[in-house]
Amino acid sequence: MLNLSILVVDDDPVIRRLLEQRLKKANHSVHVAEDGYVAEKLLEQNTYNVVLTDLMMPGEIGGIEVLEIAKELNHQTEVVLITAHSSIDTAVEAMKKGANDYLEKPINFDELFLRLEKIANMQSILESARDLQEAFTATENQAASTIQNLEIQTAHLQETLDTVEGLMRNEEITDDEKVLQAIDIITR
Amino acid sequence: MIKIAPAELKIIAQYIHAISGIYLDQSKSYLFETRLSSIAEANGCKSYQELCVKSKRDATKKLERQIVDAISTNETLFFRDKGPFELLQHKILPEVIDARSAKSSLRVPIKIWSAASSTGQELYSIAIVAKELLKNASNYSLTLLGTDISDSAVTQASYGKYNKFEIERGLDRKFLQKYFSLVGDSWKIKDEIRAMVRFKKLNLMLPFSALGKFDIIFCRNVAIYFTLEDRKKLFNKLADSLADDGYLVIGSTESLTGVCPRFVPKRHLRSIFYQKK
Ligand SMILES: C[S@@+](CC[C@H](N)C(=O)[O-])C[C@H]1O[C@@H](n2cnc3c(N)ncnc32)[C@H](O)[C@@H]1O
Numbered sequence: 001m002l003n004l005s006i007l008v009v010d011d012d013p014v015i016r017r018l019l020e021q022r023l024k025k026a027n028h029s030v031h032v033a034e035d036g037y038v039a040e041k042l043l044e045q046n047t048y049n050v051v052l053t054d055l056m057m058p059g060e061i062g063g064i065e066v067l068e069i070a071k072e073l074n075h076q077t078e079v080v081l082i083t084a085h086s087s088i089d090t091a092v093e094a095m096k097k098g099a100n101d102y103l104e105k106p107i108n109f110d111e112l113f114l115r116l117e118k119i120a121n122m123q124s125i126l127e128s129a130r131d132l133q134e135a136f137t138a139t140e141n142q143a144a145s146t147i148q149n150l151e152i153q154t155a156h157l158q159e160t161l162d163t164v165e166g167l168m169r170n171e172e173i174t175d176d177e178k179v180l181q182a183i184d185i186i187t188r
Numbered sequence: 189m190i191k192i193a194p195a196e197l198k199i200i201a202q203y204i205h206a207i208s209g210i211y212l213d214q215s216k217s218y219l220f221e222t223r224l225s226s227i228a229e230a231n232g233c234k235s236y237q238e239l240c241v242k243s244k245r246d247a248t249k250k251l252e253r254q255i256v257d258a259i260s261t262n263e264t265l266f267f268r269d270k271g272p273f274e275l276l277q278h279k280i281l282p283e284v285i286d287a288r289s290a291k292s293s294l295r296v297p298i299k300i301w302s303a304a305s306s307t308g309q310e311l312y313s314i315a316i317v318a319k320e321l322l323k324n325a326s327n328y329s330l331t332l333l334g335t336d337i338s339d340s341a342v343t344q345a346s347y348g349k350y351n352k353f354e355i356e357r358g359l360d361r362k363f364l365q366k367y368f369s370l371v372g373d374s375w376k377i378k379d380e381i382r383a384m385v386r387f388k389k390l391n392l393m394l395p396f397s398a399l400g401k402f403d404i405i406f407c408r409n410v411a412i413y414f415t416l417e418d419r420k421k422l423f424n425k426l427a428d429s430l431a432d433d434g435y436l437v438i439g440s441t442e443s444l445t446g447v448c449p450r451f452v453p454k455r456h457l458r459s460i461f462y463q464k465k
Contacts, residue, residue: 152453
């Protein structure tokens with residue numbers, strides 16, 4: 001599985017530590033934030049594949065705001081919300097705002113890792129699509145310039161041929177003169 | 189997904205060629221399957237041959253339209269390849285304006301055609317260039333026409349609404365802010381640009397001399413789907429539809445060598461365009 005860079009946002013120190021340990025053990029790179037403000041700073045400074053955020057946090061910046069900030073800064077960042085059963089309606093609302101998914105507390109780690117694997121797969125597909133697109137663009141640009149050069153050269157050659165043909169059909173000059181003039185046209 | 193039978197391939201390929209000019213290699217059976225299977229199922233057909241028969245019999249042509257929509261590749265983006273639009277701005281439009289102003293003392297008529305406009309990005313890019321260049325638009329009588337064989341593409345083009353993925357491709361932020369407004373989570377072209385253009389359905393395989401003569405024709409990335417024979421016919425008709433001193437722009441990897449001797453390629457900076465001999 002692709003290693004993801006993950007930001008964990010939770011005001012509960014126990015959950016924060018637990019998530020950090022489990023995710024690091026699974027070879028993901030992890031940053032943690034204890035509230036929305038710290039999360040905002042980290043989001044501005046780093047790019048994350050995934051933000052794993054508690055929905056309800058004290059202060060002005062809750063989970064929904066973290067979601068909005070993360071998406072605003074980089075719409076490729078996937079956001080997974082952690083929510084108590086009582087606030088599932090809010091979590092569903094958040095999905096409409098672009099959250100990838102939500103997990104109910106207490107966190108089931110099997111479920112979490114399954115979600116992360118799906119996200120990692122999706123991101124690696126997106127990455128190869130971008131690589132392909134780039135390779136295609138490079139090839140296309142190269143082909144375009146080759147074709148355009150050929151197009152111009154062919155047109156010049158055609159023009160030369162037409163001139164030589166006119167010359168050959170000219171009955172007012174001698175064959176010797178035709179040859180001399182033809183060589184002149186061709187080597188011009 | 190309904191599987192395509194080898195015997196059906198030729199029949200379907202021929203039918204699609206007949207209705208759209210699009211030539212699909214019979215080795216690409218997956219293409220027929222992925223693009224036509226859901227239409228066949230929705231219309232209660234058990235095979236692709238049955239779908240063809242049903243479509244031929246359908247006097248309303250609804251099924252034919254659906255097949256064309258599904259089979260045509262509408263891939264496009266704003267300011268695709270950049271070069272042609274710089275060409276338009278720095279060479280073609282100024283030259284056309286010079287040539288036409290000399291003839292007419294009233295409003296200068298300029299006719300531009302995007303001959304396979306898909307979902308409209310090409311013609312809107314042209315319109316934006318024209319708008320930026322011709323500050324005093326009331327001195328000109330601009331006709332910007334976009335045509336395409338696909339009904340759904342023409343509908344989206346007319347609507348001028350694009351999702352964030354379509355918008356992000358090729359469009360400068362400054363043009364996005366200036367000429368589009370956010371509607372829900374999509375972007376809609378502003379009326380000042382929308383009012384400059386017109387879209388309609390047209391099959392390039394059929395005669396189109398009724399459209400009159402154009403000063404500038406963009407016919408990009410559509411002839412690649414046609415056979416050499418059809419391409420020859422198409423560019424010959426385009427030559428008839430182009431003013432004697434008009435300009436033709438084709439796709440960046442397309443060539444008219446061996447296709448239409450009536451056009452001569454000319455280079456300007458990193459792009460080429462064609463004019464009549
Ligand atoms: C790949 S798009 C090119 C769009 C745009 N010109 C560009 O270069 O970005 C090709 C378009 O050609 C249209 N097309 C295919 N066959 C056609 C035909 N016979 N007449 C008119 N349009 C056709 C398709 O519906 C599609 O929208």
